[in-house]
Amino acid sequence: MSSTWHSFMDLTIFGESHGPAVGMVLHGIEPGIVIDETKIHEQLKRRAPGKSLTSERQEEDELEILSGIYQGRTTGSPVTGIIRNKNARSEDYESISGWMRPSHADYPALVKYHGFADPRGGGHFSGRLTAGLVAAGSIAEQALRNHFDLSVGSHIVKLGSYSEANWSAEDLIKSEKYRQMNIPCADPDTVRDLIEKVREEKDSIGGKLETAILGIPAGLGDPFFDSIESRLSQLLFSIPGVKGVSFGEGENFAGMRGSDANDPYFLSQGQIRTRTNHNGGILGGITTGEAIVFQTVIKPTSSIGMAQTSVDIRLMEEKEKTIEGRHDPCILLRAVPVIEAAAMLAIYDAYQKDTGFHD
Amino acid sequence: MSSTWHSFMDLTIFGESHGPAVGMVLHGIEPGIVIDETKIHEQLKRRAPGKSLTSERQEEDELEILSGIYQGRTTGSPVTGIIRNKNARSEDYESISGWMRPSHADYPALVKYHGFADPRGGGHFSGRLTAGLVAAGSIAEQALRNHFDLSVGSHIVKLGSYSEANWSAEDLIKSEKYRQMNIPCADPDTVRDLIEKVREEKDSIGGKLETAILGIPAGLGDPFFDSIESRLSQLLFSIPGVKGVSFGEGENFAGMRGSDANDPYFLSQGQIRTRTNHNGGILGGITTGEAIVFQTVIKPTSSIGMAQTSVDIRLMEEKEKTIEGRHDPCILLRAVPVIEAAAMLAIYDAYQKDTGFHD
Amino acid sequence: MSSTWHSFMDLTIFGESHGPAVGMVLHGIEPGIVIDETKIHEQLKRRAPGKSLTSERQEEDELEILSGIYQGRTTGSPVTGIIRNKNARSEDYESISGWMRPSHADYPALVKYHGFADPRGGGHFSGRLTAGLVAAGSIAEQALRNHFDLSVGSHIVKLGSYSEANWSAEDLIKSEKYRQMNIPCADPDTVRDLIEKVREEKDSIGGKLETAILGIPAGLGDPFFDSIESRLSQLLFSIPGVKGVSFGEGENFAGMRGSDANDPYFLSQGQIRTRTNHNGGILGGITTGEAIVFQTVIKPTSSIGMAQTSVDIRLMEEKEKTIEGRHDPCILLRAVPVIEAAAMLAIYDAYQKDTGFHD
């Protein structure tokens, strides 16, 4: 089912943006992993609005753990966490009730759920649901770090007119520090100005991120339906706004020759390594031991402050309306921890499948 | 498990490129669907090598149906099909045994399977396994066409230096005819020359396809982990060589404004439609009723005819070797029916989940 | 994973008996079903201790719905419910910490979870977790009743020396009224006295229930791994204490001839019916339209008030100890609503698989 990810682990995210709470149940995590709740909160804070310029909404996402952690360690039973909804101004949405917001899920959800979906905010379709994904991902990351010396980071490769090169080997080594940046790129000021301008124009803007994970050994993943690419993309495309996912050279592959794109092996201190990493650390769906590198394209926020013309389903006629309330001009920044969380879940799940529930 | 796709339906693909047979079991297809086996063979033929310039290997992929079809109709029980392997020249691979082919799965598979994977050709990692996917996809397509008036097609948007624009609304309507083309694009001669040149240089080349499916109603799919994007990408990334998947505007979204990217609704003969379709027929993971449009990036074939230097695992030293045998200079052309098959499976599965095993 | 049931629907139960809360997430229920929360509470009350003589512990199981229900109807999104734990006397368990309680999960859980499972009470292994199952089952029942005119009931066929015959056709019709009985059988006084005596002797007692569900049409379920028997037994054996499940004649089949056990068809007012129902309404794993009838064997409560000798894992020596606290002398009575809930889930899930997410 759509809000349950069923693999070696099971993750269910639940809630509606204006209901009592959102949350998650993560099942299948090995027992005995030390979980630092402050680290979960750090990640939730990276996702929360208001952290930078990107939104005015101030949410305090306080996670209450209901099960699965005892004396600071995972028990092996389902870990449940809930975040109460506060400060949700439902009235912002009332004026547009019945009006199918352009590029939102309103209309297809109406068809699918026969009009019974919770219409307040985005209901269950809200980006707020990704808070559960972030909490689960932080737990997975803490478990992974118990086994491996990880480095995780993301940077902006494109955002409107701004662009920068894919990561080089040197950049990869420094990737972890990008997690401390609100605008993870080489020139945050330019990007901040760009987003600020977009906001002033009551518009929004899309972008593209590149994420790297260093420290994962060779041999995780599978061919075909459980390839690391398949697992990662399933989770990444579950994040609202994501419209493209690519690995390694990604888009560049379309113009490359095999003689340039191949990654030959060599021996580095007795270890088998590849001289280049065009394939982003994955071959045949399985990790090669090199950095896992992928790109994620995020569309411009659908909610913009401008007036738009769309269909009012109750009147069955077109109406011009303006979506009131607070809008993120660029959800890409808040998506960074969600994308990283998805990656942690996909990789930890692959790891556990190979090594078992209790390693 | 990696070679079983488990959703509403279950699909298992099995076999090794030099073993007795490859094949598939597709379970969960509704009973009573008329299956025309010649249509399955048509699709298999599109995937087979030797259909155009793209390879010299001549396989006759003859599918034997072992179960699930009785008197020309699906019974509701698992449909099993096998294709015997013939004409497989294992000796081509012996000279490179132990030598880790660059950008193949050899090395990660060695780590994962502890050296027990079938090493002949690509073993279970071979692109030949996608024949099972094509057969299953053709069955899914025939079932879908029982319910909807479909149109399906793909074209090349990039292939080395060649590029053409994403499909316009008019192109989409003509998409079906691209299925009859060996090189589905506006200028097949140029592309043929390009590939021929690459082959002469013993190299290979990557590319990017765009695929469209017209005729799917609004309301199929789900938010989050079962979004149409998640389902499709899981299957697309299971195809060897696929390194990027995007939807609608895809990569373009990274430079777009919300005011340009949004798809407002209007009324067209009493029906709710979107004026534009930047989102590729999917919002909130659910179909909107517009054409489903996605792009797939395929890397250059890993097997090239040039000499390459890589590690021989038995000697634990670097060796220069040449991969003998027949190579596709551009697997993109053979990938077209595989990509379309994956799309048919993903969409039919979503359809059945919503309407049930017997509609 | 073990606490997630993954079928057409997904159900996760979570919590520990002495943690903050227990609860459940039920995903995949069709949208628009009217949910009466008082009916959920009625079922929870049937499961709660203290409802009859069977335990002294007084829990008030108050369910808080966190998601998936809006304006009294299911939305189609995950339904989450939590029940806070109160009145849990952890100290009762401290004196036996490290002592492997006979016939509890203590020892195998210690091996499996490497000592990290929550040891308070039964932790995640507690029968208290079945509260989530009951809540989910009540929702499934309300959905089923939206489609069918159901009748559901259970009676005691054996409890120590007490026994009564399997249900006749006439009994079946009256089955629903057994749900109002604390001790659902022909002679509640005798059974009450028997249990009372067992309690005075600080002992416990096992039993066997028979459950019937009337009103389910023919054609639900599947052959093999998704047979109605397979689905039901998977859920029934997930209930702590259940050690036997049988269908229709159940145990009697072992002594029967085919000529006696077969259920021939006849025409009853133009409808195909069976003259007898030895098979309990299921053939080939699929419902026949007759009453679904099954038996459940429940072992005596493992926690008894007598002193027992078992191994203390910390000292690695045998110790005689007495388990303090409140014990149910016969968990069978509290198991009735849990068993009925499991049946409702299994059948509703089979129904939805055949008719789809939105019928």
Added chain:
Amino acid sequence: MSSTWHSFMDLTIFGESHGPAVGMVLHGIEPGIVIDETKIHEQLKRRAPGKSLTSERQEEDELEILSGIYQGRTTGSPVTGIIRNKNARSEDYESISGWMRPSHADYPALVKYHGFADPRGGGHFSGRLTAGLVAAGSIAEQALRNHFDLSVGSHIVKLGSYSEANWSAEDLIKSEKYRQMNIPCADPDTVRDLIEKVREEKDSIGGKLETAILGIPAGLGDPFFDSIESRLSQLLFSIPGVKGVSFGEGENFAGMRGSDANDPYFLSQGQIRTRTNHNGGILGGITTGEAIVFQTVIKPTSSIGMAQTSVDIRLMEEKEKTIEGRHDPCILLRAVPVIEAAAMLAIYDAYQKDTGFHD
């Protein structure tokens, strides 16, 4: 889906009794396991009709392995095996076409599959499909024996008027030798005479088996939905004719006291063991390290040689008919290897889930 078992491993069984072949795909078995195909054939032979008095039909079940085994070892990829159907006399079934055989799946399958199921013999519902289960179980058993010193065996505890006691500790040790017996019980001659008599009377008879597995360590399995009981019962109830499953004392629990039924721990040569094993080696759904013991009730064969009256669906009237062809008077004997195969699959799957794909 019903003919795919989806757990840590995936098993799909396919085929129809009068189609080209039956078979199975088993996916998720660890790489490198030595597979002796003669051992698979031994198990298939135990299941085949004609091995004893129990049927006249002579099938030669020759398994052809199509994938997943290379040079005598599992590769880690899906193992596919097919058995061609020969000697299937479809004409035996023609005379009863449209006549709903009592206690067969004909009628519910008609409703479910809308008349499109293969009607020859039992079609996909045939007991012949269990050949695939036996082959898969033999592979699982060989893998398990690679890790543990197993002993597996079954005996008849009831068959019509014949009955014998559940296994004692001493019997358990000798359990393995029961596998060599066509009629595994203390008095095979009596049982043979009984079955012979039933056959002469053109009738059939049910029975009950007890199966034991020794050598499985403590700690496998899970609470709730993946309990060893839940896993085993799901697979056991997928075997046509199985109508009851119980563990340890099974039915006896209904009359027992906790003080008798509890299994206290003691120290045996430094190891934690239970003095008794009333619980059949499973507590809280997890193995205790003691023998896994369960009972299976099998109903009398539905196909009997007597005339019976049932509904002819084409005429919509009752007709007396006789099912021609060869009937097993007691399928219990042929069910023994199927039951043992199901147990091997369930346990090996639980083992792999805990230890991972490559141990």
